[in-house]
Amino acid sequence: MKPQLSNFQNIFKGKKVIITGHTGFKGTWLTMWLLMLGAKVKGIALNPYSNPSHYKKLKLSKMIIDKRFNILDRKRLTKEIIQFKPDFVFHLAAQALVKSSYTDPISTWDTNLSGTINVISALRKLKSKCAAVIVTSDKCYKNKEIKRGYRENDELGGYDPYSASKGAAEIAIQSYIKSFFNRNTNTKVSIAIGRAGNVIGGGDWSKDRILPDCIRSWSKNKKVIMRSPYSTRPWQHVLEPLSGYLTLAQNLEYNYKLHGEAFNFGPKETLSRSVMDLVKEMSLYWQNVKWKIVHDKKIKEAGLLKLNCKKARDLLQWKSNMNFSQTVKLTANWYKDFYNKNSDVPHITKQQIILFVSLAKKNKLIWSK
Numbered sequence: 001m002k003p004q005l006s007n008f009q010n011i012f013k014g015k016k017v018i019i020t021g022h023t024g025f026k027g028t029w030l031t032m033w034l035l036m037l038g039a040k041v042k043g044i045a046l047n048p049y050s051n052p053s054h055y056k057k058l059k060l061s062k063m064i065i066d067k068r069f070n071i072l073d074r075k076r077l078t079k080e081i082i083q084f085k086p087d088f089v090f091h092l093a094a095q096a097l098v099k100s101s102y103t104d105p106i107s108t109w110d111t112n113l114s115g116t117i118n119v120i121s122a123l124r125k126l127k128s129k130c131a132a133v134i135v136t137s138d139k140c141y142k143n144k145e146i147k148r149g150y151r152e153n154d155e156l157g158g159y160d161p162y163s164a165s166k167g168a169a170e171i172a173i174q175s176y177i178k179s180f181f182n183r184n185t186n187t188k189v190s191i192a193i194g195r196a197g198n199v200i201g202g203g204d205w206s207k208d209r210i211l212p213d214c215i216r217s218w219s220k221n222k223k224v225i226m227r228s229p230y231s232t233r234p235w236q237h238v239l240e241p242l243s244g245y246l247t248l249a250q251n252l253e254y255n256y257k258l259h260g261e262a263f264n265f266g267p268k269e270t271l272s273r274s275v276m277d278l279v280k281e282m283s284l285y286w287q288n289v290k291w292k293i294v295h296d297k298k299i300k301e302a303g304l305l306k307l308n309c310k311k312a313r314d315l316l317q318w319k320s321n322m323n324f325s326q327t328v329k330l331t332a333n334w335y336k337d338f339y340n341k342n343s344d345v346p347h348i349t350k351q352q353i354i355l356f357v358s359l360a361k362k363n364k365l366i367w368s369k
């Protein structure tokens with residue numbers, strides 16, 4: 001694809017980028033954005049799991065090197081990474097759902113912990129220069145229901161298998177960085193960690209996520225079921241943490257001091273809203289919407305989750321681009337375009353990326369240059 005954007009000081013233009021989890025929600029948006037920035041992308045993931053699938057609708061497999069296999073296959077993963085000699089790696093592949101982690105804890109632990117170790121082990125064998133961003137989650141923190149946002153040096157933890165596996169992955173990453181990616185090991189690979197909160201945006205049809213649940217139910221005139229209506233989450237549009245990961249990779253490329261650092265990427269702290277706030281705001285864009293509250297006592301989820309993003313502001317000059325209502329509006333418009341016109345998904349998604357970038361320029365965000 002011809003480059004259509006020139007942000008992040010054009011650092012991704014012509015560069016080789018590996019994205020693990022490119023068939024998933026964040027992965028599809030990141031792949032499209034990087035293609036628009038002129039990168040050459042190789043994706044490593046399982047087959048798209050949802051129907052409809054944003055990945056299939058975007059026809060991304062025609063535009064990238066598309067590899068489908070399990071990241072637990074360490075031999076193949078290492079070969080694919082080493083052969084490609086990537087300039088950048090974004091590791092997003094994960095079992096990313098809290099509820100599924102209760103039904104399948106073992107494969108959640110396998111993918112999120114051993115899969116991440118496999119990615120970093122492969123990076124150890126890379127002789128060329130590479131900046132890698134490993135994505136974990138805001139749920140990696142030990143949840144203490146504290147009112148102030150979690151800071152990067154807060155205690156790690158996690159109650160449910162998903163959150164605990166992400167906390168454990170963080171410990172493994174730090175151990176690998178200290179032991180094998182230090183100044184004595186002659187590595188040209190630098191690694192940093194991105195922690196973001198709950199993201200929303202077009203093209204997500206995951207099970208048991210509130211926004212896709214709303215879309216699925218309301219497009220069939222059904223009630224949406226809410227499990228924890230008063231839980232607050234640092235909701236963000238999917239392009240927000242992606243702008244954070246890209247900024248982090250850009251900075252990591254020339255600032256070795258960032259090697260080994262973790263960064264929170266979240267909305268302005270005052271913007272943490274509840275599940276109910278999100279559903280009500282979303283309902284402004286849909287007709288005849290209904291909801292029902294059904295508590296699920298088997299699933300323990302944090303009541304209050306907030307992130308402190310001062311470190312990203314201070315060291316990367318990164319901040320979020322949109323407020324809550326802009327975030328929901330952009331998301332709702334994507335689904336409305338999709339269901340009303342059943343139209344050209346690559347066009348809808350690309351236009352939203354262009355809109356987000358032009359808003360960032362207006363907001364004078366550093367990455368938009």
Ligand SMILES: NC(=O)c1ccc[n+]([C@@H]2O[C@H](COP(=O)([O-])OP(=O)(O)OC[C@H]3O[C@@H](n4cnc5c(N)ncnc54)[C@H](O)[C@@H]3O)[C@@H](O)[C@H]2O)c1
Pocket residue numbers: 020021022023024025026027044045046047048069070071072091092093094095096097111115135136137138196197198199200206
């Ligand atoms: N979506 C959110 O709200 C959110 C919030 C915080 C953190 N995250 C993190 O961001 C990352 C991406 O999340 P997402 O929402 O795009 O998830 P997703 O479920 O939509 O996509 C997951 C991707 O990982 C791939 N994958 C899963 N298991 C794999 C395996 N064993 N081998 C190879 N590929 C595998 C899938 O094929 C898919 O491409 C994950 O690390 C997730 O934990 C997501």
